[in-house]
């Protein structure tokens with residue numbers, strides 16, 4: 001199936017935060033208590049209740065001050081570290097390429113949080129049961145709240161009033177994004193850049209930036225930690241072998257015990 005993506009064009013964003021509110025509203029996330037922190041940016045960080053957060057940043061000096069806006073949420077990596085390390089299969093690839101999540105399967109181990117190169121998953125540990133659960137953006141593919149299966153765009157895209165967010169086939173959005181970057185370069189933004197085309201093998205959320213990623217506070221050259229690769233390629237298979245050996249051991253135990261029992265009966 002052809003992969004789909006979200007294109008975020010920072011040069012068209014006004015930081016109205018309609019996307020942030022639409023995400024909370026559609027995904028039934030609770031409002032969080034906010035405090036005056038001397039910024040329009042709130043809440044202070046992603047959380048189990050805030051899957052998408054707009055970040056506001058002032059750069060430059062007094063004579064040349066710029067206000068830059070960035071979307072902070074899951075990047076829906078093509079080769080996702082979180083999927084590699086998740087031991088329960090709670091994180092998985094949606095047929096359209098997004099990284100979906102089955103909350104019911106999450107054990108709360110927190111490996112996805114440790115290995116994500118973009119520091120996205122957040123653990124909810126305040127549960128009556130004492131069990132933790134991870135939470136993050138699912139690109140509106142959450143079971144029971146699935147907009148994508150119904151043929152709709154994600155809630156954030158649907159609500160964006162400026163056209164900064166677009167939903168569509170990844171190949172098409174890459175072309176759109178590259179064209180926009182060229183347009184910005186011609187306008188004098190010589191460091192304009194399309195983020196997510198190549199980073200960590202490609203992501204399903206793409207950013208058009210009118211300056212280099214570091215100016216926007218976005219991690220340059222993100223890397224999937226080697227331990228995540230080892231986890232998938234070595235430790236997980238070893239785990240399956242160990243589980244298999246335990247199973248074989250148990251089976252042998254049962255067979256031996258049964259043989260002994262039968263022999264015992266024969267001796268009487």
Ligand code: SF4
Pocket residue numbers: 073074075076077080081082083099115116117118119120121136
């Ligand atoms: S950004 Fe992090 S949580 Fe999202 S898909 Fe990539 S590794 Fe997983």
Ligand code: SF4
Pocket residue numbers: 012013014015016017018019020054156159160161162163164165
């Ligand atoms: S809804 Fe659109 S313009 Fe408003 S903050 Fe989100 S991306 Fe920016």
